Amino acid sequence: MRLYTLSKRHFVLVFVVFFLCFGLTVFIGIAGPNVIETSVARTDLNNSLKLKPFNLSSPPLSTYNQQLWLTCIVELDQHDVSLKKNVTMIVKVLGVVKDGSTPYVNNQFHNRTRLLSCAQKCSEIIVAHLGYLNYTQYNIFVSFEDLNKLTYTIQNITFTWKTYNPTFSQVEIWFRFVFVVLTFMVTCLFAHSLRKFSMRDWGIEQKWMSILLPLLLLYNDPFFPLSFLVNSWFPGMLDDLFQSLFLCALLLFWLCVYHGIRVQGERKCLTFYLPKFFIVGLLWLASVTLGIWQTVSEVHDPTYQYRVDTGNFQGMKIFFLVVATTYILYLLFLIVRACSELHNMPYVDLRLKFLTALTFVVLVISIVILYLRFGAQVLQDNFVAELSAHYQNSAEFLSFYGLLNFYLYTLAFVYSPSKNALYESQLKDNPAFSMLNDSDDDVIYGSDYEEMPLQNGQAIRAKYKEESDSD
Known part of the structure; x- marks a missing residue:
């Protein structure tokens, strides 16, 4: 991965470019029109x-x-x-x-x-x-x-x-189009960089990026202009479905990477993937059910609000909070355990530090945006109709889309193979020089390939000492 070839100066440059792109998006949003008229x-x-x-x-x-x-x-x-x-x-x-x-x-x-x-x-x-x-x-x-x-x-x-302000709608169309084009280009470049490597040689991050980038394309919603051409609730519900699918896939990506990076050998579906799919699947099911429920009910009754009119809303809220708390605790457990077990491994430790640092930055920015958007009421009862009416300017809209898009672009750049990556087919006799150094590879840190130079050096010094004593 390109991650292994980056120096400290390059890492700083990666973060600087990320912040510059995100900051540019925010400034464009601040100069843009208000969302609500x-x-x-x-x-x-x-x-x-x-x-x-x-x-x-x-x-x-x-x-x-x-x-x-x-x-x-x-x-x-x-x-x-x-x-x-x-x-x-x-x-x-x-x-x-x-x-x-x-x-x-x-x-x-x-x-x-x-x-x-x-x-x-x-x-x-x-x-x-x-x-x-x-x-x-x-x-x-x-x-x-x-x-x-x-x-x-x-x-x-x-x-x-x-x-919605008609001027903002035009801005939204153009920026979604720009993000769709950028995501398509990044997806094609990332796939092109991996084309010469067998899938069994891909790291777990690269496998997940090949899933997340197409889902990011759906998150930006290439079908969004249909909502202006078709007088129907379907394009709006399709947009909500794509967004929930991408966000839940991102949550699943964090669980799988922090667990899979320390699991050697085959990852069994029953023990490795099934618990993670179950937890994230419950979150996805709750969000999709609530969104479809609201949309279909409003079609028949414009005064419908599930937070007020549905007695089961409180139960749905408690269910969502319990599942979300379980996910957070499980993720923290995986992060702590991975960092404690792998902090001495040079390449794996680098992967952990980079992903944790970038993800932490994204989460902090997201929390700040939510607080600025809703204030102290961010944890109180909100529902779909109210959330959409609380945007103050284009910056709040563009910040969310820009943040997630640039986050995935940065990961795609760092996890893509470097220009001097060697094919395992060419170096099958020395897996220490494989393209990737993770649980999917044949590289085991502390193996004979790493110990061989040390053993050869010790043998040479011992032989030299014997010759000196005989003289």
Whole structure:
């Protein structure tokens, strides 16, 4: 691997290039447009209007708006009020076609209960969420049943339309296209560099990179422009499926590498791969089930929110946290054990240090991005519709895509064979000079090939000493 031929100066240069590419992406995102475009409809209330439904018309929409949210904030006439009360909300959604008629999107009134939580000011309530747009405009009728029972006087109810900024949608299309092209080029170059080597000579990192790079291509979603050409929920769900598949494959890669790098010989499927697939598979199944559940339910009911409307959500949340905790503990165990057992092996130790350092940097940056994006509420209840509405600028979007893409590009560069790599077929009599030095190779550190120069030197010195004594 190229990893073995890099000096300390080269390693520093690799990290510097990684940070420069990531930083450039972040700066481009900071200069880019806001992700969410808002339009506020402020309504002044009096006692006679409280129980009457609100007829709200959305701004003109296009496919570049991607999704539509309607939220509301209840404003009380008294500040510093602490209040928690369930409010019944009745919603009806109609789509406006080009001729001005309003066919039913959902030919029924949706009755939902929402929690009105006020502390100094009331929290935002999501009234409806449309995952894809079939019409150029929407009319939504909203009425509240229990607001007249509050002990405080309601001053205003502010409704806000939220959509994706069309300018950001164009930026997203172009950057996804750029990352798709770059990933395709990196994948082809990496495969080309390994073409002359038998697969049994590949290291475990190289085998996983040959899987992760095509999955990264799907993560960047070459089918993303379909969401602007087809008025359907399918392209959006396909994007979520690709992202969850790549992220879970990355989690599985870390487990397999830190375990496989110290396992000599054959890695049995039952004992080596099955426990890892089971843990990561549960995470993937939970995320995909939750995403599909939300998408399909919103198609039939735009007011649906599984965090609020589903009694099983708390159980799903506990299940996900338990599995995620199990994964973290298992990964930490593998890392500690690998570092403790292999720290004296020169080449294996280098592989461990590089992967651990780069992965640690990526995880730290990811945590910082999440904290800046959600603040202290990052560990609180969030769900799909809310997560999508919390982007503030293009930097938060580009930072995630840029971070993972440049992380995989860096690994592909370091794990690709060096230019002076020797084929094992040419050096089959001396496996110490094999292309790779890992558990897949015939190289065993401390073997006779490493001890031979020392033994020859000792024999020469002993013979020289005997000749000196005889003289």
